[in-house]
């Protein structure tokens with residue numbers, strides 16, 4: 001029986017494991033925070049007579065690995081031998097997700113995009129033009145709501161088509177400055193022994209001097225991939241024009257970021273005005289040279305105030321309540337004729353220690369419940385208590401640091 005290995009990639013917390021569970025019927029760990037999947041998990045499923053092995057890999061923001069999870073994701077996508085990669089995206093913040101999509105399109109033999117969380121996008125007044133996105137990226141795009149399984153069957157049909165078609169060369173890759181494009185094309189022309197990976201990807205890694213990646217490429221291709229004299233000549237030509245390795249890396253990242261921004265601008269429509277307008281406004285204020293540092297100092301001053309003075313108020317309040325309750329219980333025990341040592345052990349010992357621990361530990365365990373399944377964010381009384389008492393926790397940790 002032929003089984004096609006497909007990787008499920010994407011940014012952290014976009015619903016990869018939810019898509020995986022929906023398809024395979026398995027129970028991979030899901031939850032509303034980033035970094036739950038730390039190593040690849042595999043499961044199988046069948047669609048229209050085609051058999052798949054699906055790999056749920058850790059979330060990553062980039063293939064230029066910055067963490068162990070990102071390195072694991074990069075290694076699986078580039079060297080894991082998957083026939084195709086399905087990149088899961090969060091429809092509510094497509095722009096940020098597209099950066100990884102562009103990198104994977106360039107590196108993997110076959111890629112398709114799964115725009116997930118369409119229910120959340122709808123609730124936020126966002127509409128994604130999936131057809132236009134498909135045209136702009138040059139790869140199949142499917143929209144799904146993995147939580148309810150909506151759109152998953154259609155996505156599988158597109159995946160079957162993709163698997164059955166021969167791998168095509170990337171037609172819509174991200175354009176780089178002319179000098180870099182020309183150098184990458186010349187280097188790619190020299191990489192005859194690169195057969196499994198995209199020559200463009202490898203040539204760009206040579207241009208940016210990514211030694212670790214090239215070492216992995218050599219292992220994967222089973223032959224030494226290194227710069228020869230001719231490639232060194234191409235690098236020297238570029239360097240004379242002012243393109244250092246760092247500058248080339250900057251150009252590649254900037255090109256991906258700008259293309260992601262432009263693509264998102266074209267495909268995301270909002271009934272409430274531009275979805276990114278508020279973020280951009282806040283970025284302009286908090287990241288500006290003029291207001292950035294004063295804003296940071298103000299925040300630090302606020303944390304300092306909570307540490308030194310602010311946290312005392314709620315802490316005292318909770319302490320007083322719990323200890324007053326302890327006194328009442330103590331009176332009750334004594335009037336019931338309990339011996340002094342029992343009152344000492346139970347109230348002065350066990351209860352008061354427990355009361356103190358609870359007042360410190362309870363707040364971070366309660367809290368702000370934002371379940372993606374719910375249409376609205378639920379602000380419970382526990383959230384208010386948690387918000388108030390998180391100050392105490394900051395205070396506690398800071399005090400430990402200070403002493």
Ligand SMILES: Nc1nc2c(ncn2[C@@H]2O[C@H](COP(=O)(O)OP(=O)(O)OP(=O)(O)O)[C@@H](O)[C@H]2O)c(=O)[nH]1
Pocket residue numbers: 010011012013014015016017018019029030031032033034035036037038058059116117118119120144145146147148372373374
């Ligand atoms: N409303 C809604 N929630 C979803 C949908 N898909 C996933 N979720 C929720 O999104 C959260 C993250 O889902 P996961 O499947 O754990 O995400 P992941 O990409 O595997 O996360 P990491 O492994 O940490 O990278 C969970 O709370 C899911 O229940 C969806 O289509 N709609």
Ligand SMILES: [Mg+2]
Pocket residue numbers: 016017018029030036037056
């Ligand atoms: Mg996961």
